[in-house]
Structure formats: structure tokens, C-alpha cells
Amino acid sequence: MRLSRSFLPTLRETPSEAQIASHRLMLRAGLIRQTASGIYAWLPAGLRVLRHIGQIVREEQDAIGGQEVLMPTLQPAELWKRSGRYDAYGPEMLRIRDRHERDLLYGPTNEEMITDLFGQSIRSYKELPQVLYHIQWKFRDEVRPRFGVMRGREFLMKDAYSFDISYEAAVDTYRRMMLAYLRTFQRLGVRAVPMVADTGPIGGDLSHEFLILAPTGESGVFYDGELETLDWLSDPVDISDSASLDKFFSNLTSYYAATDEKHEEGAWSQVPESRRREGRGIEVGHIFYFGTKYTRAMDITVAGPDSTPVCPEMGSYGIGVSRLVGAIIEACHDEAGIIWPDSVAPFKAVIINLKTGDATCDAFCEQLYAAAPEQFLYDDRTDRAGAKFADADLMGHPWQLIVGPRGAKEGKVELKRRATGERFELSVDEALAKVLDR
Known part of the structure; x- marks a missing residue:
């Protein structure tokens, strides 16, 4: 969505x-x-x-x-x-x-x-x-x-x-x-x-x-x-x-x-x-x-x-x-x-595009979203990054897939675990494997 x-x-x-x-x-x-x-x-x-x-x-x-x-x-x-x-x-x-x-x-x-x-x-x-x-x-x-x-x-x-x-x-x-x-x-x-x-x-x-x-x-x-x-x-x-x-x-x-x-x-x-x-x-x-x-x-x-x-x-x-x-x-x-348990969360993860409109960020986010569109919420709004982070924490998604210009160019995504605040810098495949448990 x-x-x-x-x-x-x-x-x-x-x-x-x-x-x-x-x-x-x-x-x-x-x-x-x-x-x-x-x-x-x-x-x-x-x-x-x-x-x-x-x-x-x-x-x-x-x-x-x-x-x-x-x-x-x-x-x-x-x-x-x-x-x-x-x-x-x-x-x-x-x-x-x-x-x-x-x-x-x-x-x-x-x-x-x-x-x-x-x-x-x-x-x-x-x-x-x-x-x-x-x-x-x-x-x-x-x-x-x-x-x-x-x-x-x-x-x-x-x-x-x-x-x-x-x-x-x-x-x-x-x-x-x-x-x-x-x-x-x-x-x-x-x-x-x-x-x-x-x-x-x-x-x-x-x-x-x-x-x-x-x-x-x-x-x-x-x-x-x-x-x-x-x-x-x-x-x-x-x-x-x-x-x-x-x-x-x-x-x-x-x-x-x-x-x-x-x-x-x-x-x-x-x-x-x-x-x-x-x-x-x-x-x-x-x-x-x-x-x-x-x-x-x-x-x-x-x-x-x-x-x-x-x-x-x-x-x-x-x-x-x-x-x-x-x-x-x-x-x-x-x-x-909210901090949803994985089993009941409305979405497994939210994809946060930190620069909507940037071609590289947009393409990278689309790649992530295509992996599981029924399980991911894609924050593609043009709002400020702070508003996106606040909504992500408020809605309680178990994972946040954070995409910025630098990471997108390097093929990296920042992955945040809502429950613990832990952060990881991973490749697309590594991040998806962690979020989707596969």
C-alpha cells in the first residue's frame, strides 16, 4: 500500500x-x-x-x-x-x-x-x-x-x-x-x-x-x-x-x-x-x-x-x-x-523514502516495495523526513526500511527495528531476508 x-x-x-x-x-x-x-x-x-x-x-x-x-x-x-x-x-x-x-x-x-x-x-x-x-x-x-x-x-x-x-x-x-x-x-x-x-x-x-x-x-x-x-x-x-x-x-x-x-x-x-x-x-x-x-x-x-x-x-x-x-x-x-508484535502488525515494514522525487531514491524504494507489496507500506509522500519518522513510530511497524540518496547510490538500506531501536545498514537482499524472515 x-x-x-x-x-x-x-x-x-x-x-x-x-x-x-x-x-x-x-x-x-x-x-x-x-x-x-x-x-x-x-x-x-x-x-x-x-x-x-x-x-x-x-x-x-x-x-x-x-x-x-x-x-x-x-x-x-x-x-x-x-x-x-x-x-x-x-x-x-x-x-x-x-x-x-x-x-x-x-x-x-x-x-x-x-x-x-x-x-x-x-x-x-x-x-x-x-x-x-x-x-x-x-x-x-x-x-x-x-x-x-x-x-x-x-x-x-x-x-x-x-x-x-x-x-x-x-x-x-x-x-x-x-x-x-x-x-x-x-x-x-x-x-x-x-x-x-x-x-x-x-x-x-x-x-x-x-x-x-x-x-x-x-x-x-x-x-x-x-x-x-x-x-x-x-x-x-x-x-x-x-x-x-x-x-x-x-x-x-x-x-x-x-x-x-x-x-x-x-x-x-x-x-x-x-x-x-x-x-x-x-x-x-x-x-x-x-x-x-x-x-x-x-x-x-x-x-x-x-x-x-x-x-x-x-x-x-x-x-x-x-x-x-x-x-x-x-x-x-x-x-x-505502538510497537506491534510481528504476527499481528498491519504491515511487516514501512519503506521510508527520505527524498521522494529523487530518481535514484524512487527507483530503490520501488525495488523494495515490489518484493512484498501486500506486506509493505510505502511512505512515498513528499512530507519532511521528521514527519515520516514520527508516523512510522506512531503506527508501530515492526521494521522501517529507510532509503536516502547516499544509501540508494551505494545499494544500501538502513533497517530499523521498532521494538529495540536497533539499526542495520544492509543490501536489499539482506534487508528483505531479515524483514520477511526468508
């Missing part, structure tokens, strides 16, 4: 409504624009980040046997009345009535709909387990939307739902999902700590939140300091083996970590005082096991091994895809702007 022709409207000044770093930087870097309270339009660069996060989430869901579906945003109220949640959910649910006086709602979550879809198709325990997921927009009518996409009303979410024939099988699925989440966040370049959490309106008796530790987080957290450096994925885990999953889960949960709603002073006192940590966290994922709560309420059964009708055991598993954009920025920024 050529910056002179792109829709990347950066801002020099910080908008007055932005209270935290991620909101400020998302507006200034041209990722989003607000259209209504708590509702945002995603501009080209922001949409690229959303898609990169979504793709990593998909790959890790697929790796544990998840199957992608796409459910509608509008749901018939009758489904929620069958489960008993229509009146219980509260004013966060946006209720709608169509021209035929039928009650609908803009889905805040999809337990009821997926349970109904499952019940229409699956008849026997032989067809289990099933893990179905989608990445879809949700709406919750927050009383006080704030902090940009961190606490918006409309948000993009991955929600998955599992169906198993027994408690033991459901717990295995829960543990596979926990492993998938840890792999997902590792690939996204952030450290999200799993913590025992409250189940909230979804219900259930087994629940973990995944939180990125940050002072701007809304959740109070208590955790063992060992979790700050522990490599949860250092040992291979066989997802088809219950014993391997049990060992992984036992090792992970042997360290104290809980949100303030589930904090237990007795257990906390057993953590060595030097390792006790208290702080704030940003919730980016939440997994639940809730057994037969929905299948029983909605009268969904399958034939068990002895042909007796059995209500399948369920779990649900959410990742806030749009919230993750803000959370990653909260964890990865400095005074100059």
Missing part, C-alpha cells in the same frame, strides 16, 4: 475523549473512528490487525478439532426464553421487535443458538465430541462505554461451544481449549495469564479468565509471581491423551492466580510472601464448563451407549478479538507510539 493513496488518517494531537494509551494510539494511528457511543468503524490498518488476530485464533481452534460456523447477529427471543435467560440477562441485551411483532435480540453470546442448531442435527453419542466456533460481532448495551474498544458496546468475538457425552470428556475438551488459548496468545505476542474466575451470566462451575497484566485493566488480580516468567508450553502436550492433558492442567493450576471475585485469602496465604503479586489485568479470553445447563433447559438429548437419552455436557470459550487490539497496544507501546 502506498501511503500517498491510502486511507490512514493519522492525528498529531490526542483526542480529548481518549483516556488510556490504546484508545489514544488507535485514534492517532488511524486504526478506528467512533461512529456512536461505544461503536467504532475499523479503518484499513485496523481491519488488517483484526484479520491477523482472527486468523491466528482460527488456526489454533482448528488445531484442536474446532469447526468454524457463522451464526447470525440477530437471534429469536424464543431461544432465550427456552433457556430461561431472556428476562434474566438484563438491560445489556438489546431487544428488538420486527414488523411482524416478533421479538428478536442482538446477540451478546450464542449458547442458546448453538445448542438449538446442535439439537437439530446430532442424534447419537457416536457423533460426539463436537466443537463449533465462529468469529462474529456481538452487542452489549454497556451503561458507560469507555476506553475505546476495550469497553465498547459492539465488539468482535470468537466464541466456541463444545458438546461431550460425559463430564470426564467435557473436562478434557476444556483443558484442550485452555492449551489452545495459551498457544494463541503466545503467537499474538502477549502474555495472558489464566486465572480462576467468576462465571457471570453464562453460568457454570469451572471458569478461567485470561488476563494481560496492565495497570489500565478493569479486573483486580492476585497471582504467584512465578507466573510472570513461567513457560507453560515448554513441554509437549498430547491433546488426544487424557493423562497428558491432566498433567498439563495440574502443573498450570498449581500456581495461585485469581480475579478479585474468586480471591481466597486462605489459599493466598500459602503463597510465599516474596512471590505474591497484586495488580490489574485486561480480560482477553474466558472459558467456561457448565455441564447440562443449556441442553437440559432446552430439552436437547442424544442417544447414549445404552440408547438411553443423555443431555450432552457443554462448555463455551470466548476470545475478544477486537478487544485484543487494544490490549496488545496497552502491553506494547512507548511514548512514540
Whole structure:
């Protein structure tokens, strides 16, 4: 993408409504624009980040046997009345009535709909387990939307739902999902700590939140300091083996970590005082096991091994895809702007032409750009070099390919690593090999 022709409207000044770093930087870097309270339009660069996060989430869901579906945003109220949640959910649910006086709602979550879809198709325990997921927009009518996409009303979410024939099988699925989440966040370049959490309106008796530790987080957290450096994925885990999953889960949960709603002073006192940590966290994922709560309420059964009708055991598993954009920025920024992890950055690199209009510089930049036009942003504007550098740092591209008259004549490019500030003078081939990892 050529910056002179792109829709990347950066801002020099910080908008007055932005209270935290991620909101400020998302507006200034041209990722989003607000259209209504708590509702945002995603501009080209922001949409690229959303898609990169979504793709990593998909790959890790697929790796544990998840199957992608796409459910509608509008749901018939009758489904929620069958489960008993229509009146219980509260004013966060946006209720709608169509021209035929039928009650609908803009889905805040999809337990009821997926349970109904499952019940229409699956008849026997032989067809289990099933893990179905989608990445879809949700709406919750927050009383006080704030902090940009961190606490918006409309948000993009991955929600998955599992169906198993027994408690033991459901717990295995829960543990596979926990492993998938840890792999997902590792690939996204952030450290999200799993913590025992409250189940909230979804219900259930087994629940973990995944939180990125940050002072701007809304959740109070208590955790063992060992979790700050522990490599949860250092040992291979066989997802088809219950014993391997049990060992992984036992090792992970042997360290104290809980949100303030589930904090237990007795257990906390057993953590060595030097390792006790208290702080704030940003919730980016939440997994639940809730057994037969929905299948029983909605009268969904399958034939068990002895042909007796059995209500399948369920779990649900959410990742806030749009919230993750803000959370990653909260964890990865400095005074100059965003510092994107390579895996989610809208572009792998920006090419900065220090003398647009100079034939040698222009030709050199075109050579670089032609190597990966879908992955590079080419700053071909006639602006001053200082403005180009400031925008490059603000937008957070992992690499900056800097081309000036002297370097272009010598066939050299200055390569800057955004995260560390390291600089290298390299040939075209050397620079491209480093940026494109080839």
C-alpha cells in the first residue's frame, strides 16, 4: 500500500475523549473512528490487525478439532426464553421487535443458538465430541462505554461451544481449549495469564479468565509471581491423551492466580510472601464448563451407549478479538507510539523514502516495495523526513526500511527495528531476508 493513496488518517494531537494509551494510539494511528457511543468503524490498518488476530485464533481452534460456523447477529427471543435467560440477562441485551411483532435480540453470546442448531442435527453419542466456533460481532448495551474498544458496546468475538457425552470428556475438551488459548496468545505476542474466575451470566462451575497484566485493566488480580516468567508450553502436550492433558492442567493450576471475585485469602496465604503479586489485568479470553445447563433447559438429548437419552455436557470459550487490539497496544507501546508484535502488525515494514522525487531514491524504494507489496507500506509522500519518522513510530511497524540518496547510490538500506531501536545498514537482499524472515 502506498501511503500517498491510502486511507490512514493519522492525528498529531490526542483526542480529548481518549483516556488510556490504546484508545489514544488507535485514534492517532488511524486504526478506528467512533461512529456512536461505544461503536467504532475499523479503518484499513485496523481491519488488517483484526484479520491477523482472527486468523491466528482460527488456526489454533482448528488445531484442536474446532469447526468454524457463522451464526447470525440477530437471534429469536424464543431461544432465550427456552433457556430461561431472556428476562434474566438484563438491560445489556438489546431487544428488538420486527414488523411482524416478533421479538428478536442482538446477540451478546450464542449458547442458546448453538445448542438449538446442535439439537437439530446430532442424534447419537457416536457423533460426539463436537466443537463449533465462529468469529462474529456481538452487542452489549454497556451503561458507560469507555476506553475505546476495550469497553465498547459492539465488539468482535470468537466464541466456541463444545458438546461431550460425559463430564470426564467435557473436562478434557476444556483443558484442550485452555492449551489452545495459551498457544494463541503466545503467537499474538502477549502474555495472558489464566486465572480462576467468576462465571457471570453464562453460568457454570469451572471458569478461567485470561488476563494481560496492565495497570489500565478493569479486573483486580492476585497471582504467584512465578507466573510472570513461567513457560507453560515448554513441554509437549498430547491433546488426544487424557493423562497428558491432566498433567498439563495440574502443573498450570498449581500456581495461585485469581480475579478479585474468586480471591481466597486462605489459599493466598500459602503463597510465599516474596512471590505474591497484586495488580490489574485486561480480560482477553474466558472459558467456561457448565455441564447440562443449556441442553437440559432446552430439552436437547442424544442417544447414549445404552440408547438411553443423555443431555450432552457443554462448555463455551470466548476470545475478544477486537478487544485484543487494544490490549496488545496497552502491553506494547512507548511514548512514540505502538510497537506491534510481528504476527499481528498491519504491515511487516514501512519503506521510508527520505527524498521522494529523487530518481535514484524512487527507483530503490520501488525495488523494495515490489518484493512484498501486500506486506509493505510505502511512505512515498513528499512530507519532511521528521514527519515520516514520527508516523512510522506512531503506527508501530515492526521494521522501517529507510532509503536516502547516499544509501540508494551505494545499494544500501538502513533497517530499523521498532521494538529495540536497533539499526542495520544492509543490501536489499539482506534487508528483505531479515524483514520477511526468508
